[in-house]
Amino acid sequence: MSDDHLYSPQRLQQAHPGRLRSLRRRHRLDYLFVRFCQATAWCSVAILAFILAAILFQGLPGLDWKFISSAPSATPAEAGIRPALFGSLWVCGVCALLTLPIGVATAIFLEEFKPRERAMRALHGFIQLNISNLAGVPSVVYGIIGLTAFGGMFGLMGGANRPVVQIGAKYYDQFISEGKRILLVPAKNANSPPAPLASGLTAFTLAGERVAVNVIRPGASLPLSQALRNRTLRSTAEAGRISHKAWYYFRFPLGRGVLTGGLTLMLVVLPTVIIASQEALRAVPKSLREASLGIGATPWQTVRNVTLPAATPGIMTGAILAMSRAIGEAAPVLIICGIVYIGSSPGNLMDDFSVMPLQIFNWAARPQSEFHRVAAQGIIVLLAVLLTFNAIAVLIRNRTQRPFS
């Protein structure tokens, strides 16, 4: 600027003595400000690199396949993350199945069916405002709501230990026969009194074979044949009540199982999914809709055949990002499950479960530094899963994004 002939520094100096100094100062300030902004912006990169480096440094040396494939343990060297990994996948799957239809439907309602009547318009605006406010509710509060509303059904139906309805559970009294075999005698439910022992009572072996129980008095001598001995019980034999639950086991109230976790995480990520889907729908050009309506399609046909297919990549991207948020959420799951030892992956929707962030919290909260290293290994696995999710989202975005113009 100052190279210009008319406004050369000398002329400016002659005309306005003080101004040049101020100009130079302003340029200096400007230069410093931009450099300062630049340095600050790089801070975030530095922070991210530092966090990742710290975690990799702590966790990478001990990370192996055994860590991924074994259960948590009291000794740091043997601790693994498999139950939590599968718990995360189960809960996230349930959450996705519940959230996607509801979230996309709400977004369609808000974007594509803007009503004209006054009352409906007010409802419409209220729902929109409500969703942006729900997005700001802390996830720990959702955990409390999930625990009370889904887990205990507001305390109206009795506790989860005495469910009102249950499907897919079989209860047995477990005996150890005189031949040192396990015999299972069917029982009615979790709290029914044990059936009186009598010869001829039906029982099952562990292999599922149906046998008739042979009962002898406490002092009587054992039968000689091993086969008979295997199904022989003394009349004083003590039993333990056990349950076998099928994969479709269901109970009501839901208790603190996978389904409650999935429903609660649905509450957490639903606003995110709705907002992302709305943005994807908004990005579809108006001309496409008008063309469809113009050839006589109803609004719903337009949505189903035109708008929704065009917005699918955007919706999928948003949904996957929301799911990666659900996988990383620990607070609501912590409120629902507490910290209990979970040694196996969930087998049905009502099973107790743990998720990766919760397991990491459990390890990180222990005082021993060996467990901190285990926590770092867990974080690496968690970040790897998240990275996979994000990579899929980017892939979908790049594959299917075509310009609509």
Place this chain on the structure above:
Amino acid sequence: MSCDPRPASLAAEELSASIHHRSRRRSRRLAHVYDELARAMLLLSATLSISITLAIIVVLFKETYRFFEMQGVTLGGFFGSTKWSPLFSGEIGIWPLVSGTMLVTVVAMLVALPLGLVTAIYLSEYASRRLRSILKPTLEVLAGVPTVVYGYFALTVITPGLKLIHDGFNVFNALSAGLAVGILCLPTVCSLSEDALSAVPRSLRDAGYGLGGTRFDVATRIVVPAALSGLVSAFLLAIARAVGETMIVALAAGATARMTLDPRNEIQTMTGWMVQMALGDASHEGMQYYSMYAVAAVLFAMTMTLTVLGSLVRLRFREAYE
């Protein structure tokens, strides 16, 4: 949509007959039935979000009411006392938890607001395309890192670092948790602020440069004031996020509720108390457990006020530039 080839010279009555043919009329009527059905389903799922809000309010209100019905619990003690120790002495003044939350939030905002705002200014005003393509994904990754990872980072990296600098830091301290929460909020502040800044029209900037302003002048005197409502709303949302943050404070801030302004001390936040209850320190029937709902109600009221305030600021004080 299939279009069957028809002769170009279709007579008017033939066309009319084909449009108004019975089967067509039925399919059209069916389409309208489907349309109405779909609208009803969509409305139903949209009202679900309202029922979620209702459920939150009902659950918190009902259980909090139950808490205040219990022995030794009074509203005066809850808002009047400055001691919180339901597990031992039964004192239930909420203020130590609130002050702990505030301390962490203030530290977090001292990190997140300046860093986030300056980064946003850089991204929206000066950054080249190449730098944006590095910085934006970095911020997205930072935003996607689970909070428990930040908690771990605070506990195992920030706290030992602080102890190296100064001996007075406790193993659990408010500063370490606050710094981590600040890092967590940084992407939120940054992306919301950047949205607000890039909504300022180019003509205003050009006018500023035309008057001889430097980039500094234009950024601080024109762009930031013009985007102020959006920025304030972004800040409020970030504060709400920091107030409700759970895992970081549960790991790094400790579990001793006390009124203090010293960030070297161990404190407890409202969310920290909820975690402590969930971990099973108290039976699920007692007053201690139900205090969780009362604390949750206060937390919900605080964050809701902040987010509603944020929405209001954005809507009310928005400067429309055309």
